[in-house]
Amino acid sequence: MSNLEFIYKRHSVRRFKEDAVPVEDIKKMIEAATYAPSGKNVQNWHFVVITNKEKIEQIAKIIERKNAELADALKNEAMKKSFTKFLRFSTVFRNAPVLVLVYTETSYKPTGLDVLKEIGASTEEIHNLSKTNPAIQNIGAAMENLMLAAANMGYGTCWMTSSNYAAKEIEAFIGLDKENYFLAAMTPIGVPSGELKSPPRKSVEEVLTIIE
Numbered sequence: 699m700s701n702l703e704f705i706y707k708r709h710s711v712r713r714f715k716e717d718a719v720p721v722e723d724i725k726k727m728i729e730a731a732t733y734a735p736s737g738k739n740v741q742n743w744h745f746v747v748i749t750n751k752e753k754i755e756q757i758a759k760i761i762e763r764k765n766a767e768l769a770d771a772l773k774n775e776a777m778k779k780s781f782t783k784f785l786r787f788s789t790v791f792r793n794a795p796v797l798v799l800v801y802t803e804t805s806y807k808p809t810g811l812d813v814l815k816e817i818g819a820s821t822e823e824i825h826n827l828s829k830t831n832p833a834i835q836n837i838g839a840a841m842e843n844l845m846l847a848a849a850n851m852g853y854g855t856c857w858m859t860s861s862n863y864a865a866k867e868i869e870a871f872i873g874l875d876k877e878n879y880f881l882a883a884m885t886p887i888g889v890p891s892g893e894l895k896s897p898p899r900k901s902v903e904e905v906l907t908i909i910e
């Protein structure tokens with residue numbers, strides 16, 4: 699049977715060695731990302747790669763500032779506590795040599811959505827179909843390809859979305875001018891430091907239904 703080792707090599711990595719990542723390697727990982735499937739082959743992704751350590755640190759600071767700003771505006775103390783408690787997981791890229799910001803264009807809608815609207819289907823039916831968001835699914839596929847490629851080239855990554863609330867400020871900082879694109883996810887890339895491990899998984903029996 700096929701060798702699935704390449705799947706199990708990937709772990710979320712949050713600590714990195716100083717080693718730089720050659721641009722040729724970065725391009726190979728991005729190319730692997732672009733070989734992901736996408737609905738109607740729309741390829742609605744754009745990758746912004748930052749290799750300047752100071753700029754990466756500034757982005758971490760932007761996220762911290764936005765977190766503090768949002769927390770300050772909160773009256774609900776419990777919500778404030780939980781929002782600030784996990785802030786470090788929103789800046790795990792900070793000591794990495796490379797940060798990839800993954801932008802998505804979202805005009806690609808689920809097939810049949812316009813039809814449901816046109817025929818006056820229920821809000822629930824429309825909402826449920828909208829939730830399947832194929833544009834974001836495309837980004838997920840690209841992210842996973844990038845990460846599997848990185849792991850197989852000896853690099854660590856960490857899929858991140860918890861800093862997306864600072865998207866507007868990050869976009870202003872990097873000066874990206876791509877209309878109709880917004881930040882969907884990011885990942886650091888670097889040589890992992892320390893042990894590679896992942897949390898346990900649900901058993902296959904728990905997540906599988908076979909209908910014969």
Ligand SMILES: Cc1cc2nc3c(=O)[nH]c(=O)nc-3n(C[C@H](O)[C@H](O)[C@H](O)COP(=O)(O)O)c2cc1C
Nearest residue numbers: 709710787788790856857858859860861895896897
């Ligand atoms: C959509 C998505 C968002 C994530 N966001 C973050 C994040 O913001 N910060 C972080 O440290 N890890 C983040 N993770 C990593 C998960 O915590 C990690 O994948 C999970 O715990 C399983 O561990 P593994 O990746 O090592 O298998 C995210 C993963 C996914 C798929």
